[in-house]
Amino acid sequence: MSIVEKIKSRPELKKFALKLMIPSNEHRPRLWVRWFVNPFVHKxxxxxxxxxxxxxxxxxxxxxxxxxxxxxxxxxxxxxxxxxxxxxxxxxxxxxxxxxxxxxxxxxxxxxxxxxxxxxxxxxxxxxxxxxxxxxxxxxxxxxxxxxxxxxxxxxxxxxxxxxxxxxxxxxxxxxxxxxxxxxxxxxxxxxxxxxxxxxxxxxxxxxx
Structure with a gap:
């Protein structure tokens, strides 16, 4: 099971991970996700x-x-x-x-x-x-x-x-x-x-x- 799958399968981890990635009351990723993560994950x-x-x-x-x-x-x-x-x-x-x-x-x-x-x-x-x-x-x-x-x-x-x-x-x-x-x-x-x-x-x- 991958790290992403493990996080998705555990509600408390998923909630924590989303809080790190998404600002409060927004539906878009934080700047660090857009700049330093997405370019290496998406094609x-x-x-x-x-x-x-x-x-x-x-x-x-x-x-x-x-x-x-x-x-x-x-x-x-x-x-x-x-x-x-x-x-x-x-x-x-x-x-x-x-x-x-x-x-x-x-x-x-x-x-x-x-x-x-x-x-x-x-x-x-x-x-x-x-x-x-x-x-x-x-x-x-x-x-x-x-x-x-x-x-x-x-x-x-x-x-x-x-x-x-x-x-x-x-x-x-x-x-x-x-x-x-x-x-x-x-x-x-x-x-x-x-x-x-x-x-x-x-x-x-x-x-x-």
């Missing part, structure tokens, strides 16, 4: 760029990797506090994006501006306690290769976006989107799919509720 591919005004709330006890020739633009926020964040090769994370793990993003993905991708939820069922204090739950978000997500979209916990699917601007994605399809709206619905036999993107008739 940054050749020619990848993380802009100076990006908020990297990444911690050494979960994974953060970014592949070769990928870019995270200014004013984005990346948080791996509750799960790994993996970004592939030649992928663009646009201005103002928020990514909260566990999230896995493939190769040559385009994320436009002000997109929220969150695998994290809070409980709310106990009405005597604020949702802020209720148990967190996480469901992996997966974005496969060659996906394009339009500006101001939201990708919710547990969703998989299939290879080469397109998400229209302003969409709220609450369910899996199949590969080679176009989805738009709130909640997002598939309106086109690629027909490999005809070689044409074909309209999809809306389903009755």
């Amino acid at each position: 940054k591919g050749k020619d990848s760029i993380i802009r100076n005004r990006t908020r990297m709330d990444v911690f050494p006890y979960n994974k953060f990797t970014i592949g070769i020739q990928s870019v995270i633009e200014d004013f984005a926020t990346v948080n791996n506090g509750v799960g790994d964040v993996i970004i592939g090769n030649q992928t663009i994370v646009g201005i103002g994006n928020v990514i909260i793990g566990p999230v896995r993003i493939g190769n040559e993905v385009m994320l436009a501006q002000n997109i929220v991708i969150s695998a994290l939820n809070h409980g709310y069922e106990d009405v005597l306690i604020s949702p802020r204090r209720q148990k967190e739950s996480c469901k992996q978000v997966t974005i496969e290769d060659d996906v394009w997500v339009g500006a101001n979209s939201v990708i919710t916990a547990g969703v998989t976006l299939g290879k080469h699917c397109i998400i229209g601007a302003g969409s709220i994605v609450t369910k899996d989107i199949p590969p080679f399809s176009v989805a738009v709206g709130n909640p997002a619905r598939v309106i086109k799919q690629y027909n490999a036999i005809s070689g044409i993107w074909e309209r999809v008739a809306p389903k009755d509720n």
Whole structure:
């Protein structure tokens, strides 16, 4: 068992370790973690760029990797506090994006501006306690290769976006989107799919509720 696994398995050690790494009433690592630990733990591919005004709330006890020739633009926020964040090769994370793990993003993905991708939820069922204090739950978000997500979209916990699917601007994605399809709206619905036999993107008739 590794040191990280030992700490995670013992609540008192975990609480102490988090106190050392995270300032009180904040959700980002202390400077010493960002400067002297993260660069040696997390993997940054050749020619990848993380802009100076990006908020990297990444911690050494979960994974953060970014592949070769990928870019995270200014004013984005990346948080791996509750799960790994993996970004592939030649992928663009646009201005103002928020990514909260566990999230896995493939190769040559385009994320436009002000997109929220969150695998994290809070409980709310106990009405005597604020949702802020209720148990967190996480469901992996997966974005496969060659996906394009339009500006101001939201990708919710547990969703998989299939290879080469397109998400229209302003969409709220609450369910899996199949590969080679176009989805738009709130909640997002598939309106086109690629027909490999005809070689044409074909309209999809809306389903009755």
